[in-house]
Amino acid sequence: MAKCRIKTGFNFREPPTKEDYDRVLIVCEGKTEVNYFKELIGYLKLSTVNIEILDIKQTTPDSLFNRAKELYRASKKQGNPFDRVYCVFDKDGHAKYQQTKNHIDQVTPKNTYYYAFSEPCFEFWLLLHFVKTDKPFSNFDDLKKDKKFKQYFPNYDKSENIFNNLQDKVSIACQNAKHNPHTNVDELIDYLKQIK
Incomplete structure (x- = not known):
């Protein structure tokens, strides 16, 4: 005997819809960045139809930018x-x-391509959620040895989703990044916050 299905009129899995704000592509070179921005988009309640975040597995800034141009075209x-x-x-x-930074600044169409950089690595941006620093680190291993980084990220794993521990501190990170020569990720965050 066939089971009878009752229509309730509710669609519990409605697909996301395109909203009346900018359509944005964010291309990243690593899993940490992708995880962070995907969680941020959810936290800001932005539509995943409007905001696409991709780990395009390019290992250099110039190859990342070239792939971004292909996706835009x-x-x-x-x-x-x-x-x-x-x-x-x-x-x-x-x-x-x-x-690559210079090329992005000069490419056309103007006001289409942007970069969000961190020196030496994205984890520097993560540290700014807790402390204001402009200390120059030479690489990720150098940053990992830093006393403050170890204090706030004692068991840090690049593939781990850590945004839940950072979401209440995003504004602090943006403030700590203002006028910081080692990152401009705050500019992307500020843009996403005001997009709606």
Whole structure:
């Protein structure tokens, strides 16, 4: 005997819808960044149709930017272009780091491509959720040895979702990053906060 299904009129799994604000692509070079921004988008209650976050598995800032341009052109060809494209990358000793930042500043169309950088690594941005510092670290291993980093991230794992521990401190991180020469991730966060 077949089971009878009762229609309730409720769709419990409604797909996300495109909202009346900018369509943004955020491309990242690592899992930590992707996890952080996906959780941030949920925390800010932004539509995942408007904001796409991708780990495109490119290991250098220039290859990340080249892939971002390809994705932008594809979105434009499909008739649904991104209003802004952000490349999130670290310095991490990359030879073309500064060259890529300069290229993004000069590329057309203007006001489409942006970068959110951290020196030496994204974990510097995470540390700013707890302390204000402009201490120059040479690489991730150098940062990991820092007393403050060990205090706030004693068992840090790059693949771990840590945003829940940071969400109440995002505004602190943005404030601590103002005028900091080692990151501008706060500019992307500020943009996302005001997008709605």
